[in-house]
Amino acid sequence: KRDRFESFRPSEARWSPHQIDVEGIRTAGTKLMVWSMCPIDADARPMRVSSRFDELLRHLDLYHELLGRFDDQFELVSSASDLDGSFLTGNRVGVILHIEGMDCADDARRVNELYGLGVRSFGLVGISGNHIAPSATTDPDHPAGLSDLGREIVSAIERLPVALDCAHLNAAAFSDVAAHTKKPLYVSHANCRALCPDRAQNLSDAQLRQIAERNGLVGLSFFPKLLTGADATVSDLIRHLDHAIGILGTYRVCFGSDFDGMSMPAMRGLESISQIPDLLKTIGERRSASEAHKISFENLYRFFRSTL
Secondary structure, three states: OOOOOHHHOOOOHHHOOOOOOHHHHHHOOOOEEEEEEOOEOOOOOOOOEOOOHHHHHHHHHHHHHHHHHOOOOEEEOOOOHHHHOHHHHOOOEEEEEEEEOOOOOOOOHHHHHHHHOOEEEEEOOOOOOOOOOOEOOOOOOOOOOOOHHHHHHHHHHHOOOOEEEOOOEOHHHHHHHHHHOOOOOEEEEEOEOOOOOOOOOOEOHHHHHHHHHOOOEEEEOOOHHHHOOOOOEHHHHHHHHHHHHHHHOHHHEEEOOOOOOOOOOOOEOOOOHHHHHHHHHHHHHHOOHHHHHHHHHHHHHHHHHHHO
């Protein structure tokens, strides 16, 4: 019988080898992960996020099937009480389900449907902008922010115990979200525009200060193009980490790797999740083991413990 996951295995060389697998997760000592869904419409241009709700449901179904197949290794996190559950002291890894791009939403009620299916983190846009908001990746200077439906969706997310992810939003949309929600400002994967100014997905110092004021969280991306604009090494990531901590403080920074969500080649010295211990050792040499633990686990745990 053909493995039903086969069609979801990327065939292009630039997406291989995978940066995450079960063995690597174990090697890294991982305890909490965010699994992202960013459905790609194969009939459209590359990396265009599908607007079809049923396509997203297929991805959700596959994640739930994986959680069932590997129930001895992973545990779905749906509530704050789950974060106090067995995975902390046992051998399983906590998993939070995330959507990158609400292209599937033709109505704000979709938010409640997806919440019922286990989604606990909502990103409004991905690489490409949509009918919700423009993306900083493709339309950084677009004057428009949230659409009317976008504001309705933000309001729907506001009413639920979930995270609202501002990753990829252009400046106008980021400001609109900040004005339309009281939630902490969360950016799952980005770096510092002061160090890599040609990537609009990165955050300005003003945005970082706003996130700090709203007791938010930023996940630093391992994508070389967001670190230097070209190739990158662990030293480049450390530069962004130092800059972000200088504005946000140690408690508001975590890892937003984007493993298996970035084109190859990956950062030199951090090609897969199995090399996370080496990164933590490097951070520990510059700061402390306690700070490295906050960045690699505590901050993300605390944020979702509060959000959920």
